[in-house]
Amino acid sequence: MASLPSSPTTAKGTLSPGGFRWLEAAIHGLLVACAVVSVITTIGIVLVLLSQSIPFFRQVAPLEFLTGTKWAPLFEPQHFGILPLFCGTFLVAGGAAMFAIPLGLGTAIYLSEYAAPATRDIVKPLLEILAGIPSVVFGYVAVVFVSPLVRQVFPQADLFNALNACIVVGIMILPMIISLSEDVLRSVPRSLREGAYALGATKLDVTLRVIVPAALSGIMASFILAITRAVGETMAVSLAAGAEAKLTLNPLTSVQTMTAYIVEVSQGDIPAGSLEHRTIFAVGLSLFVSTLLLNVCAQWILSRMREKYE
Amino acid sequence: MSLVGNTPSPLNTPSPLVPAAGSQQLLARQAAGRPWAKLASRLFSLLCLLCMWTCLAALFLLLWQIFSYGWARVSLDFLTKSPSQIYPEKGGIVSSLVGSIYLIGLTALFSVPIGVGSAVYLEEYAPASRWRTLVQLNIANLAGVPSIVYGILGLGLFVRTMGLNRSVMAGALTLTLVILPIVILSAQEALRAVPSTIRQASYALGATRWQTVWYQILPASLPGILTGVILALSRALGEAAPLVAIGAATYVRKAPKNLWADDFSALPLQIYNWTDQSQEAFHEAAAGAIVVLLTVLIGMNALAIMLRYRFAKRVQW
Numbered sequence: 001m002a003s004l005p006s007s008p009t010t011a012k013g014t015l016s017p018g019g020f021r022w023l024e025a026a027i028h029g030l031l032v033a034c035a036v037v038s039v040i041t042t043i044g045i046v047l048v049l050l051s052q053s054i055p056f057f058r059q060v061a062p063l064e065f066l067t068g069t070k071w072a073p074l075f076e077p078q079h080f081g082i083l084p085l086f087c088g089t090f091l092v093a094g095g096a097a098m099f100a101i102p103l104g105l106g107t108a109i110y111l112s113e114y115a116a117p118a119t120r121d122i123v124k125p126l127l128e129i130l131a132g133i134p135s136v137v138f139g140y141v142a143v144v145f146v147s148p149l150v151r152q153v154f155p156q157a158d159l160f161n162a163l164n165a166c167i168v169v170g171i172m173i174l175p176m177i178i179s180l181s182e183d184v185l186r187s188v189p190r191s192l193r194e195g196a197y198a199l200g201a202t203k204l205d206v207t208l209r210v211i212v213p214a215a216l217s218g219i220m221a222s223f224i225l226a227i228t229r230a231v232g233e234t235m236a237v238s239l240a241a242g243a244e245a246k247l248t249l250n251p252l253t254s255v256q257t258m259t260a261y262i263v264e265v266s267q268g269d270i271p272a273g274s275l276e277h278r279t280i281f282a283v284g285l286s287l288f289v290s291t292l293l294l295n296v297c298a299q300w301i302l303s304r305m306r307e308k309y310e
Numbered sequence: 311m312s313l314v315g316n317t318p319s320p321l322n323t324p325s326p327l328v329p330a331a332g333s334q335q336l337l338a339r340q341a342a343g344r345p346w347a348k349l350a351s352r353l354f355s356l357l358c359l360l361c362m363w364t365c366l367a368a369l370f371l372l373l374w375q376i377f378s379y380g381w382a383r384v385s386l387d388f389l390t391k392s393p394s395q396i397y398p399e400k401g402g403i404v405s406s407l408v409g410s411i412y413l414i415g416l417t418a419l420f421s422v423p424i425g426v427g428s429a430v431y432l433e434e435y436a437p438a439s440r441w442r443t444l445v446q447l448n449i450a451n452l453a454g455v456p457s458i459v460y461g462i463l464g465l466g467l468f469v470r471t472m473g474l475n476r477s478v479m480a481g482a483l484t485l486t487l488v489i490l491p492i493v494i495l496s497a498q499e500a501l502r503a504v505p506s507t508i509r510q511a512s513y514a515l516g517a518t519r520w521q522t523v524w525y526q527i528l529p530a531s532l533p534g535i536l537t538g539v540i541l542a543l544s545r546a547l548g549e550a551a552p553l554v555a556i557g558a559a560t561y562v563r564k565a566p567k568n569l570w571a572d573d574f575s576a577l578p579l580q581i582y583n584w585t586d587q588s589q590e591a592f593h594e595a596a597a598g599a600i601v602v603l604l605t606v607l608i609g610m611n612a613l614a615i616m617l618r619y620r621f622a623k624r625v626q627w
Contacts, residue, residue: 020518027520031435034427038449038494041487045459048466106361114355115362123362125615130369132541132611134548136578137376137600140585144593145375171368178365204351225454232456234551235578239585259458259551266461266555272470280555284462288455295454 049288052281059275065282071245071256073279074270080279082286084245088162088255089287092237093230095166095251096173101223103170104177111178112185113207124179131175138168139239147240150252157252160242166251168236173226180225184218184305185211217305224298228291234259258287376604380597388598392563393580398591403599406580408565409478410547413576416482416569417489417546422539424486425493426528429535432494433501434523453491460488461555469556476557478569481576484552489542496538500531533621537614544610548603550578560586577603 057065060080068081111120142164150164151157188211196206212219242254243264256264262280270277344350391402428449436442464484474480504527512522528535554560559573560583566572575583577599584596 024518024520028435031427031431034424035431035436035445037424038428038452038490039445041452041463041490042448044467045455045463048463049459051466103361103364106358107365110355110358110362114358123366125611126366126369128615129608129611130365132544132548132607133372133604134550134578134607136548136550136582136585137604140581140593140596140600141372141376143585144379144597171372174365174368202347202351204347204354207354228454232458234456234458235554235582239582259456262458262462263551263554266465266557267560281462281466284459288459291454291456291459292451295451299450 049281049285052278053285056278056282069247073276084247085258085261087247089231089257091162091255092165092169092241092257093227096169096230097227099170100173100177104174105181108178108181108185109207112182127175127178136235138172138236142168142236142240154252158254160254161252162241162255163251165237165241168240169230169233173229176229177222177226180222181219184215188214217301221298221301224294228294232291238263258283376597376600380601383594383598384601398595403580405562405565406575406577409574410576412478413482414543414547417485418543420486421489421493425490426497428494429497429501430523433498449491449494457488457549458551458555460484461552464556476573477571478566478574480556481553481558484556485546488552489546492542493539497535500534504530533617537618540610540614544607548578550582553579
């Protein structure tokens with residue numbers, strides 16, 4: 001990195017014409033400006049969310065917002081309790097995780113511990129393709145292919161239901177779980193494996209009792225990051241899960257997530273500046289805070305894990 | 311390895327001289343004492359293999375379903391005709407296709423210089439300081455912010471405050487912010503891969519810092535940077551949520567002419583609109599549009615993977 005050239009100024013002073021010094025300073029300034037853009041983005045997100053949320057919370061008590069069990073801002077009588085949206089969001093994210101975590105961890109273990117290098121070279125790019133499929137395509141798959149299947153198995157299910165969303169979001173977060181967990185599994189030092197083998201352990205013992213426990217914190221972080229992604233997932237969920245904000249844990253009924261609500265309002269003709277329109281900023285703020293907390297948590301776990309092995 | 315598990319091991323009979331220290335020893339003793347340990351190990355590897363095949367099967371099933379359903383709709387007509395809300399079987403995707411091309415072009419124009427500039431600053435210029443740690447942490451967190459939140463930012467900042475309305479420009483600026491963290495993080499990785507001997511040699515010859523960056527480090531890391539840029543742009547091409555949040559139309563008949571003012575649509579938005587309808591013919595049109603989108607995306611992905619592969623082969627520092 002930039003550690004060594006702390007003294008190129010001396011070389012510059014003697015060898016380059018004076019004009020360069022001016023150019024160098026200008027370019028340095030320009031590069032700083034580029035880096036500042038990302039800082040401004042964060043400040044911008046917070047400012048925009050707060051600028052509309054604060055007027056919203058003047059009209060709706062924050063306590064009512066956070067603990068109310070009914071969400072109906074667009075109909076009379078209006079209710080502004082975000083719990084049904086939270087419930088929908090975590091029902092979909094949790095359901096997706098229930099599909100994706102065992103499958104993803106199994107695949108990651110296979111790729112890191114069992115697969116031949118050639119297999120890995122073929123499978124990893126294929127999984128990258130899966131990771132590159134846009135969310136709206138998964139929404140299409142949920143509506144056209146998954147929903148009829150779900151209704152065949154559970155005839156009582158709504159046309160749009162949380163289970164549809166769980167299945168496709170689960171497929172979406174699979175590549176993330178696989179690639180992050182595989183990275184941490186492979187970063188477990190060889191000496192641990194060899195030590196266990198030398199003591200006569202089978203491959204199963206080595207994997208489940210030595211490698212996975214050693215990599216556990218990193219694997220947990222990958223799960224949290226994948227769940228964060230599922231919480232922020234928008235298009236697939238808003239197409240597949242329906243649009244009824246409900247406080248339920250039944251995956252066969254239609255639910256609404258925070259993201260799907262923002263989409264619903266964005267597409268309508270609700271005038272900007274009204275209380276109804278400000279709800280998307282309040283919901284956006286809740287979404288931003290929840291994903292930020294999950295992210296910080298995952299990064300903290302990862303940095304602790306890195307300290308352990310470096 | 312597993313052969314060891316079957317041979318009778320002296321660890322089976324705990325000797326008083328060797329105290330059972332640590333779980334590894336315990337574990338080995340258990341393995342040796344279980345005749346079915348090898349079978350269990352084998353079954354577990356099969357289970358993991360099954361997991362992998364399930365994931366791959368999901369990918370293939372998904373692609374096969376979409377392509378078999380939508381392939382029939384793709385034709386030159388489909389690419390060059392305006393969409394129709396009344397006769398979905400006759401309409402095309404030209405307006406959203408052109409919208410997407412404008413969007414990606416502008417997004418690349420904004421995000422590449424800013425993203426690579428930030429990466430160069432963080433890797434080559436910024437001294438290790440609290441400020442640098444802060445910027446780095448900030449970028450890592452931005453990468454995890456849901457894209458629809460960027461859409462809300464775009465709505466407040468570009469659409470309202472800057473008065474860009476629902477134009478291509480507002481969409482491109484929003485998408486730039488969405489992919490900026492990805493561009494920065496991947497460019498940083500590429501810059502870090504350039505060995506410091508290159509820098510030392512350049513400085514030793516009297517080059518200034520910028521000369522070193524421009525003539526040595528950027529050319530050396532170009533394939534890596536390009537790979538990251540292509541992947542980030544393919545993400546932007548498929549992104550619909552931030553565009554919905556800024557209020558972009560999910561259906562327009564005409565491609566935008568004035569990039570600062572005209573309403574626009576993009577391919578993912580058109581797909582969203584058609585999927586949301588209940589008639590079968592709309593779903594077929596959506597499948598056709600998905601085939602077009604996925605073909606481009608998979609092509610971009612393949613290009614990125616190829617670049618990375620060739621780079622890894624050619625460059626041996």
